[in-house]
Amino acid sequence: MTIRVLKDKFIVRLLTQFPFLVRQWASRRNFSVKGLGDPWTPLNKPLAECRIAIVTTAGVHLRSQEPFDMKNPNGDCTFREIPDDVLLDEVMITHNYYDRRSVVRDLNVVFPLDRLTELAGEGRIAGRSPLHLGFMGHIDGPMVDKLIKKTAPVAARLLVEVGTDCVLLTPA
Amino acid sequence: MRPPRAVFLPWPLGQPLGEPDQPAQQRWVIQEAFALLEAAEGPGALIEPDGNWEKHSEIVR
Numbered sequence: 381m382t383i384r385v386l387k388d389k390f391i392v393r394l395l396t397q398f399p400f401l402v403r404q405w406a407s408r409r410n411f412s413v414k415g416l417g418d419p420w421t422p423l424n425k426p427l428a429e430c431r432i433a434i435v436t437t438a439g440v441h442l443r444s445q446e447p448f449d450m451k452n453p454n455g456d457c458t459f460r461e462i463p464d465d466v467l468l469d470e471v472m473i474t475h476n477y478y479d480r481r482s483v484v485r486d487l488n489v490v491f492p493l494d495r496l497t498e499l500a501g502e503g504r505i506a507g508r509s510p511l512h513l514g515f516m517g518h519i520d521g522p523m524v525d526k527l528i529k530k531t532a533p534v535a536a537r538l539l540v541e542v543g544t545d546c547v548l549l550t551p552a
Numbered sequence: 553m554r555p556p557r558a559v560f561l562p563w564p565l566g567q568p569l570g571e572p573d574q575p576a577q578q579r580w581v582i583q584e585a586f587a588l589l590e591a592a593e594g595p596g597a598l599i600e601p602d603g604n605w606e607k608h609s610e611i612v613r
Contacts, residue, residue: 396565418554418595427590438568479566486572495569495578504586548585549555551568 388476396479416528423546430545433509434462435535437517438483438490438552439475442466447474448516455518457527459535462512464493475516478552490550509544517552554596559585561601 395402423430439448441460449456462471471487473480482489493508500507513535519527539547561581563570570577584601591597 392565402565416553418556420556420595423589427586479564482567482572488575488578489567489569489572492569492578492582495575495582498575498579499582499586504583546589548582552566 385476392477392479425545427505427546428503429506431507431509431543432496432505433539433544433547434491434493434496434512434550435515435539435547436490436513436550436552437515438478438550439473439516440471440487440491440514441474442470443472444470447472450474450476450516450518452523454521454523456516457519457523457531458515459531460514461538462491462514464508464510464512466493475518475552477518490552492548492550496548506545509539509542511539511542511544513539554598556595557585557588557592557597559588559599559601 440462441447442462445460448458448460468487471491473483483491488494491512491514493512496505496508499505559581561568569581584599588597588599
């Protein structure tokens with residue numbers, strides 16, 4: 381295990397133990413993007429008629445897919461397609477910047493397929509989208525521009541093409 | 553840039569929808585998000601529901 385990985389693990393444990401440090405870090409960051417307003421699309425039909433896709437930034441992907449790049453100091457703005465009929469043992473996590481113990485124990489903590497199934501059974505939603513997406517949330521510097529101009533539009537188009545109505549976006 | 557709609561809970565990193573194996577707690581978070589999806593009238597809607605960790609947990613402490 382490299383020193384960098386050890387350092388990342390230490391920082392993750394520290395932030396997990398002391399959540400106020402996360403708030404302090406976030407309060408010093410500028411998340412604004414010049415020239416872009418807030419995205420908005422109104423809900424145009426009852427939620428009970430909507431198919432929901434999960435888009436998570438918790439680093440979820442299939443074992444058969446290339447892991448997210450944890451070496452680039454600016455992170456990784458790519459995404460991985462996760463089919464709705466995925467089996468639990470086909471999924472893994474690549475993300476060095478949060479405590480993954482809970483997710484390893486119960487994927488629903490960040491990727492709530494079971495919860496959406498239950499809510500569809502109750503009629504709260506029409507069902508799950510046939511496709512979900514996984515991102516890794518460390519995206520910084522030039523990766524932000526690439527995410528906005530290239531990756532995110534492709535991701536959105538993919539979800540629309542398969543009949544997704546709404547997205548549940550979950551962080552890590 | 554703000555997200556179009558957001559539910560914020562002061563829960564530990566790695567547990568955005570709650571604790572593992574706590575379906576009721578996880579469902580509560582998702583239901584709050586769905587309620588906001590239905591009610592929000594414009595971008596930047598952010599709610600901070602009563603996110604007392606133990607209130608929504610079934611774990612006996």
